Amino acid sequence: MADNAPAPPPLYDNTPTISEKEDPSALPPELAGPCSDQAQVTEEEGVASDIADKEELPLPPDPVETVTVTVMESQLLQKELPAQENPVAVEAEEPKLGEETELKQKQKLGQALQSLKEESNNVSDLTESDQKALLELKQLIEEALNEFSFSSPPEKEKNLAGTLAVEVSIWGIPLLKDDRSDVILLKFLRARDFKVKDAFTMFKNTSHWRKSFGIDLLIDEDLGDDLEKVVFMHEHDKEGHPVCYNVYGEFQNKELYEKTFGDDEKRAKFLRWRVQFLEKSIRKLDFSPGGVNTIFQVSDLKNSPGLGKHELRQATKQSLQVLQDNYPEFVAKQVFINVPWWYLAFYSVISPFLTQRTRSKFVFASPARSxxxxxxxxxxxxxxxxxxxxxxxxxxxxxxxxxxxPATDMTIKPGTKQIVEIIIYEKCIIVWELRVVGWEVTCGAEFVPSTEGGYTVIINKAKKMTPADEPVVHGSFAVSELGKLLLTVDNPTLKKKKLLYRFKVKPLGD
Incomplete structure (x- = not known):
């Protein structure tokens, strides 16, 4: 099965509430998404809710947990930290009996992540049989170029030297000119399990489709910005892949839905928009052998439309066929977030029929773990x-x-109080921002001078934060004497909480 490009929005109403049911016998949308890779599926995150995801109950206070950060020189903290450096020093703890299973699961996940690294595109790293397959495919394509199989009649001219007068390219990369072309051909080979003839047929069909679809003109076509909140690119993952977000819930807007899928002409425009979005994204990738030439996909299934919508089903069917046939191996990872419980249940039924390669790229996460x-x-x-x-x-x-x-993220255990202790050895202005995903905690900030018997300055009085509050809390404090800043988060719930924070210091005169 080929690796696919962005596909249409899911066909289910993916709200997590049980009262809004959908027909579980219909085909699921896990193989669809404006930037999704249809063939890749895995389950690294279970979506079944455990006790931590259920009704919140108060717990007796547990011992306070503290992490310490030391501010030595403001210049040091203003420099960007290495991506893998953790500015918080935490003493390792012996796993408790109740944590052993979780520890094993994390180790298993780490091994799984390590085994799912992308294949190398350096020819020297390929097996002998794969190198042979690549060479054979290049020979077939060279013969096809000499026979003008990828060119229209007006382009079938040769210059005085007897070579091709027109250069044939795909995704902006000239065929057979350098090793970037090898990277593209490897995508077709991998999509067809290194079966050379099948890969060549796929490549030839893709070339013909691109010409008939008018890809070169499509790139500059103005298709409007109505869908910019449905699919958008935002930043990169830890490996440098650009991240594409697919927000299916936007189609709950009836006006947008009608404007996008109302008739055949609108659905045809939707297909052109999706292909255009993907083409523009692909042309920003690095096709050198060591470059980043795949996209990290995030598909938000919250409130996505239901299968009962005939127009959407038509658009989905048409788009999937086009995209799976013509955009192989462009997804590094496909993460589904806000996944309802029945979605994973359906996937568990079809999973045995998928290959290991197919299952290796998909990750599912429930709303609580997204x-x-x-x-x-x-x-x-x-x-x-x-x-x-x-x-x-x-x-x-x-x-x-x-x-x-860079920010630090850490887990606050149920029923515990977490203190981030920032020790300051210079006069300065310290600024910080902090958030707890989902809140339902109490947080505050205070400064404690180093002077023995000194006073405590309440910077932010302890306040109970709810999901309705601003997602990020900002703060600053002018440090006129040495001491430490304490950021305190009290989690009284039965749920684990994810804490994010970062800070920097500036000269006191600023």
């Missing part, structure tokens, strides 16, 4: 604020922080 799952792949400072991260629209952002300022 943010935590995204943070495994995308730094929290690069995850949009609406999905639990700290990245906001540039016009709304806190000017003190940008996506280049």
């Amino acid at each position: 943010a935590e799952t995204l943070f495994k792949y995308i730094p929290p400072e690069r995850v949009p604020v609406q999905y639990g991260g700290l990245s906001v629209d540039p016009c709304d952002c806190n000017p003190e922080f940008t996506i280049s300022d």
